[in-house]
Structure formats: structure tokens, C-alpha cells
Amino acid sequence: MKRKEFIKKFAYGGSVLLTAPAIFSACSSSDDDYVPEDPNVPGNDVTIDLSSSTYADLGTVGGFVYAGNIMIFRTSESTYLALSKICTHQGCTVAYVHADGDVVCPCHSSRFTTGGAVVNGPATASLKTYSVQKNGNILTIS
Secondary structure (H helix, E strand, O other), rough: HHHHHHHHHHHHHHHHHHHHHHHHHHOOOOOOOOOOOOOOOOOOOEEEOOOOHHHHHOOOOOOOOEOOOOOEEEEEOOOOEEEEOOOOOOOOEEEEEOOOOOEEOOOOEEEEEEOOEEEEEEOOOOEEEEEEEEEEEEEEEO
16 A cells, blocks of 8 residues: 555545544434424524514414514414424424414424423423513513
């Protein structure tokens, strides 16, 4: 084996050894729940202007919108609910399936109610809920 060939093979083998742990742990089979960092840092409230066309779906009861990593639902004439879009199983982004009335994780099929409770796993922890305050046409989510 020539020196140049040896160095190439050595470099290739070393790079495989360095990346293997990341590759094999990327989607582990652990049933441990994912615990995301809490995005609810004081002073980082999310505000929604209900008069904006972006949030027009919140004009009717049953409407919902996404704002960053938060889903907002209008549950009654004066009540709104906000949930995290981050699955508690392994951190995938969940989505609301209006036809089913559930929030679903596309990665491992966990299902949640629109209140954030687990319907079926593998997730075992509810989605994070946020406080929602309405003042005029402004929702403040914290």
C-alpha cells in the first residue's frame, strides 16, 4: 500500500469514527420524553394583532393559526388557547389536523388533543400550554 493511499484510508476511517455517534443517536429508540428549552423567557411574549389578515382565522370560534413555534386556537367567543408546536417525545414539529380535531406529530405519530393532552404515544407528556390574555384586538401569549 502506498503512503498516499494509506493516508486517504486513514482519514476516511477517522471521519467515519467521528460522525458515527451523531448518526446512531439522531433518532434513538429511547422512550424518554424530549424536554425542549423553555422559550417562555420573561420579556419574550408573543403578541398577535387580531385585526391583521394574517390571523383572520382567529375571527371565528374553532379557528386556529400558527405563530412561530406556537399554535393558537379560538375556543369560544372570548377564549383562546396556545400550545407549543414542539412534540414532547423527541422534539419534532407537530401540526393541527382540522379534519380529525387532533394535533399530530409526523415523526412518530403521537397524537394530542387541542388542549395539549396525549391521545396516543409514544409521547407521554402533554404539549406545553401558554397563557393567553386579550386586550382589545391584541392577544399576548406568555
